[in-house]
Amino acid sequence: MADTLSVAWADAWIRGAQAVLAEHRMELIDLDRAIGDGDHGENMDRGFKAVVAKLDEGGIDDVQGVLKLVASTLMSKVGGAAGPLYGTAFLRAAKAAEGDLDANGVVAVIEGALDGIVSRGKATTGEKTMVDAWTPALEAAKAVAASGGTAAEALRAAADAAAAGAEATIPLQATKGRASYLGERSIGHKDPGATSTAYILEEAAKAAEAA
């Protein structure tokens, strides 16, 4: 396992995310139909397919470049709330990514992504949104970095925490976004944005473990 994560990791991460989002397209559509407008699975699938098509053109030589490409593509290709939210997340993550990433670099990237989502969506924890996956992910990565863990260990902790965070949205009542119009009827459903966040971070961890 490499000490730091390079452009090869970023490329493998995003390709892995594309595959897993394609695989879970219907699940995300169903989750979003239950409490939203039902476009999340379709949008994430289309968006990441467009990203991979651009990665195939080549010419990107650092982590920051990959993250910027994801940001600009999702921003322009994804029509739902996920476009501006994930677009801004990857844009801020790109700004935080300097060179190859060690554990502190992983923390900076996740922190950038969370800051981007919070500033764009004006959401906080407990509102049944993707913030409920990114926030525990950041805390878990920080704890690993502080105890001297590797970049891959930080991403593994972040991915596991994001998955737990997504599960923990099930009993919450949505108070942000269109799901909030459902009031108490939003209780009992897993948030689609938190779910896609968990899938994306799981692929980041897998790619790091294979690097």
Added chain:
Amino acid sequence: MSVALVIVSHSEKLAEGVVELAAQMAKDVVLKAAGGTDDGRIGTSFEKVNDAVTALREAGHDVAILTDLGSATMTVESVLDFLDDEEATHVRFADGPLVEGAVAAAVTAQVGGDLDAVLAAGRARELFS
């Protein structure tokens, strides 16, 4: 400098309908619809909004943008984030109800209101007082 409006809706038809309605009382105001995704689905498009704003700025207008729902607003805010500080003073988001706001903003632009006046009208505060 005259103020033009960009109407951003998840629905292409709704954006066009709001433009049609607002134009009735504002014959000389330039109104652009930016509704739906690039491929005609329900949603909003960064590129459609950005293209509308760019065309209006090139024609010399200040631009007020109105939206229908939260994720349309996030798309607009993403477009605004890419403007430099000087441009950002000429292109702004009017945070109000889409139909009433667009009519009020268009009428205000028609009678020569500047961007601040059009934005204030677009918020349609009197509806909530």
